[in-house]
Amino acid sequence: MKYVLFIAVTIVFLFGVGGKAGANVGSEDSLVIRNIFSEALVSFESYENLRYLCKNIGGRLTGSESAENAVDWVFKILGEMNLNRVYKQEFPVRNWIRGDKEYAYAESRISGKKEFNVCALGVSEGTGDKGVMGRIIEVKSFDELKKLGRENIEGKIVFFNRAADQTGISTYNGYGGSVDQRVRGAIEAARYGAVGVVVRSATVSLDNFPHTGIMRYNDSIPRIPAIGISTMGADELSRMRTEDEELTFYFRTTCSQNPDVISHNVIGEIRGTEKPEEVILVGGHLDSWDLGEGAHDDGAGIVQSIEVLRLFQKLGIRPRHTLRMVAFMDEEIDQKGGRYYAEATKNEKHIAAIESDGGGFIPHGFSFSGTREQTEKLRIFKEFFTPYLIHYFEKGGGGVDISFLRNSGAALIGLVVDSQRYFDHHHSANDVFESVNRREMQMGAAAIAGLVYLIDKYEL
């Protein structure tokens, strides 16, 4: 397209909002928010932060040296920002180590041996050096497993191959409808004597990336090793299983569970001018899975949270309440960071907590929980964001890390971004810096900063 048109967000349009949000809400606020967006869009600082986090630190699995490098880096960045307070919180976290590059193949009597690109699921037991081998049983649900029973499953490898539903407008529908296989597959298969599980990646993308992610064990059921396989790999494995009912599968993983290590949340604050004891929190999680660079999940949320502080400083907006940025550790495994933070701050007053953990995509709005008064006020703020094509202000989840503040009285708010591409990257080697668009991510940071500005000014 060669022409010039569309969506001129004019000053007239900007002045046209406000009014309905209350007697004190007006065009001055619209202009502040416009300035926030403008500054976010012209700045490359946050994007360069993300580049550093992704390329110089990389994937940062909870408990790893890389995760502590990330802690040190955020601490340093915040330390250079002339904030009122920068500190860490310290707590023990799990130290699961992936070990060697995983190896797997299927052997068909019809088409021979074929290797598959797989990855151990998060906190899985390893197979040990010898690996595990067995006939493949393909199922699409736990019910199917139950019907097959121990006589068909014992000693075999269960292949969970239920695809993510594509029809949801949000890709979380597809993810949510298939991720039980990853989380509970090993427990359910081990009930009937399986020796391992292979799980189709929980994504709406059809590609060659295996996705990892947390899985769980149950203390009363044997802990069997579990791997993820890409969606295209799963289709191929299913095809091979169809051509040869006695298809055998082998995989080797050398993951290990190790003693807990100490890790940290990192926190930076701009002290409030009027009510410094009341906190507005913005945050994301600093840990990531180890296969990629943790760019969308959740490097974006980290650099956006830092960016919110920078935007306030750069524009000279002095918050009435304390504006606190938290880089949470261990979201992906045990949420020790979120839990620790909530416990450590239980005597503080939080008026709102905003988490960005949906990737650095174009923002649609916010989902939130809180009292009726809080949620109604948040809905009213919507008018300030529609010039930016940000329309979604609905009740819903806030975020994993801030969920532990659910009894704090704070409104819990999640940045809602477009989800179409999220699971193309999520928990896979494809979650890299290059997949994040600077302007999309900055639009998200500006949306958060704008909302913080309104909450700080009008409270909830």
Add this chain to the structure above:
Amino acid sequence: MKYVLFIAVTIVFLFGVGGKAGANVGSEDSLVIRNIFSEALVSFESYENLRYLCKNIGGRLTGSESAENAVDWVFKILGEMNLNRVYKQEFPVRNWIRGDKEYAYAESRISGKKEFNVCALGVSEGTGDKGVMGRIIEVKSFDELKKLGRENIEGKIVFFNRAADQTGISTYNGYGGSVDQRVRGAIEAARYGAVGVVVRSATVSLDNFPHTGIMRYNDSIPRIPAIGISTMGADELSRMRTEDEELTFYFRTTCSQNPDVISHNVIGEIRGTEKPEEVILVGGHLDSWDLGEGAHDDGAGIVQSIEVLRLFQKLGIRPRHTLRMVAFMDEEIDQKGGRYYAEATKNEKHIAAIESDGGGFIPHGFSFSGTREQTEKLRIFKEFFTPYLIHYFEKGGGGVDISFLRNSGAALIGLVVDSQRYFDHHHSANDVFESVNRREMQMGAAAIAGLVYLIDKYEL
């Protein structure tokens, strides 16, 4: 993020729309539109079409063999769809040939010689084998050029280096505010005796891709050669010019203007059951620039338009009016396809024409022009799309190709998609299949199909 939440587009929500759109508009329509989106999201056919167009045909500059291959391919695809009519329109088009890979370097007395990745601008004259060399004069506006005057410019190479403004929420603002340098730079520089122009790419992206695009000459002013340089290249060239005021620049292009050749629009129709003589048009442009694969610009619009026909067929929706898909030729250069189509169909009645030419990104809605009655009705349809996070229904441009129908009485409608990433790809070697997300593109196709369904049922 590991959790499951957000934006469940429930049936309740879907049934909640409608009502206001008129006595006959209700939940039945909501369900049809839901089915359109579901079918679009589960299907990979359109995306595979785009892959073929990009990878097997590739860039398809108007007048090239590749453009005719694309014509044949669309004709074949439509021919296999069991449509009521598939045909071509034939007309002459320009045949500009890029020639050899362009070559350019700057030579500084301080930092020596540095090569730059450049591209001839569309329809530029070539320099000839020997190339062109001269001192570099950097300007950011035509006013600056005027002030410098002939005494400073004659015999030199003018470097237009005004960057695209980043602050617009739509990236078209930045593009529109800088693209004059590309379109008219050679004319303005030649007025004062320049021997060539180098133009900073009209994009909000900071990268190493030079972008091409149409430029114009003026018959009364010498036709001097023009090249595009990437935004990072432009920054570097500017730095070198700052360190050495006598910086020289050389470039060589071998583009050539050749006799017109015959090319085509390709058209496919589902005949209307009640008013077959009245047409609802959906379209995009089949030609593209030659540096990339024309994926977003405008392969996406082509395969989406085909997809609209497929969705109607697959869901058994028989349109009352004739539903016509048009693959327009020559949008990028002289719009011969759009012009020819409008002339050839001037005795037909079009009730609406919808163009997709903003890339295969997540749709925000539609911009449109027409009578007050038409635009008010289109606004009412918005309610059917908000469950899909599609909110933008405003007056504005429809599209270049359909603009020639402006006196036809048809409502002219453009699909408005998120623009943040568009100019990362636009007219550059980076406009490739891999940059298009299947679901984002399919959401756009579904939005168009849903709107066609409503227009067909309720008219405007």
